[in-house]
Amino acid sequence: MATAKSAKFDIKSYTGFKAITMLCLFVLYAPLVVVTIYSFNSSVSLTNWEGVSFRWYVDVFTGPESGKFKAAALNSLIIAISAATMATAIATLAATGMVRGGKFKLRAVSFGLISLPLMVPEIVTAVATLIFFNAISFERGIMTILLAHTAFCIPFAYLPISARMQGIEDSYEQAAMDLYANKRQAFTKILMPLMMPGIISGFILAFIVSLDDFIITNFVKGAGVETLPTAIFGSVKQGIKPNIMAISTMLLGVSILMVTISYFVSKADNTK
């Protein structure tokens, strides 16, 4: 009886669930695929298809708006790399304290604090940060974006890093210390290399979160300072144009590439 695997008798399968899953994937990917396809449309009009061309990609780099987008892309990159680096460093230390630090009273409070940016609605974080910088008269500019992103990215870096650390037995560090390594050496020579996949995937997630952020950036940026999302938003407000589709496709490609790398890195098990 148990070998009868036809769908009708398989207690695990429900009619229609597969179809809904396919529908779900379709809804998730259709807009992205459509934008990618239309970004290669040579027509000035958005929806009349006039053949494949790269003219809007060329337009992004050389067209009238190219200066604005280049500056915004540079800002985005500087902020994302710096914020992700700081958030990853802070998160790695915090994860070590939380996972390899034994039991302590402030544990729950510490975890609550670390995950706070995930619990408070993003627009509230944005408002609060803007008010804070205003109250201490900190001039808004690239620095305020960087600080806000660093704090917001900490939980995104922390989660994969602490998950990884919980998966690493401490016997490796114990063995090193039995062989007269001190704790600092056990940490830098043993734990850190083993942690690398978690740290890389934490860094990548923080990087994407910073690169993609619109709401917080929109609030804390100074006048004239744009990142790619705020520049795109400003453009889209006047209507979707073909060059926006080209930029979107490129950003989409970067995000998917980074997440794919993170996926394979975090799957790599270097403890064996």
Place this chain on the structure above:
Amino acid sequence: MAAGAASGGSATTDTYKEVRTWLLLPAWVTLAILVLAPVFMMLIYSFLTKEFRGGVIWEFSLAAYDQFFFDRGLFGDDPAKIEWTYILIFWRSIWQAGAATILSLAIGFPTAYFIATRPEKSRALWVFLITIPYWVNLLIRTVSMKFLLRDQGPLNDFLINIGLIDSPIHIVNTNFAVQLGLFYSYLPFMVLPIYAAVERYNFSLSEAAADLYASKATTLRRILLPTVKPGVIAGCILVFVPSMGSFLAPDLLGGAKNFMIGSLIEEQFKGNAGNWPFGAAASMVLMTMVLILLMFYARQQARSEKAGG
């Protein structure tokens, strides 16, 4: 996973016990200064007097909350009536977020179930497929959705070309477009916890039910659903909370008629309204609502963790 994540996971050893404070200090300081202090400052600002070109005057005032809840007429000297404008905007946000949550559940549950019953090796790939779009810039996803659904967009073109409709269906600037956008924004938050719950589910329970002549529908309703309920509740909260405070989907897909909290708050700081204390007060109301929901969630998770042993 959901249970472990809720408590931050357990400590595996106490190797670095002596330096624990130093390890945690950077995180404490950064988050205390850049998240905790700002939230307190926002609370203070909500009780200050507004400056007309944005910003505040440091004088205590209840005007922001008063404006939120009461209508005192054009000159402020009529007897106070309840002001419905902002309560209605909050109500619409709750309603929209609720509809998006139901939509996500209707599609997310079967999807999560389907993935959890795949062979173990391919599950990670399925989960990956569901989460990829989440990592694509939210702004770009929302713009893409708008492009697809426009009156002259590819969807309407396609439906007209195959002869299903004669004139474009207006989807953009409707409530439904906003719900669809929210669904699109937060679907993985629905799928992942339900997936985790179904994956832990012991299917011999379903077999036992089937042996006792329970139909598949009965088994789903009476055995599976009660068991995976914590996952379902987690998913609903994780979709509902960010939906309620969202800005991009209502702003780009909803148009002016479908104003939600996010836009109301944004307008106080970036737009023409320029009333910071009022924006701070609206943010406080939103945050309070969300924190109450999350506390309910934490209690419910703790209870199910206890019940699960």
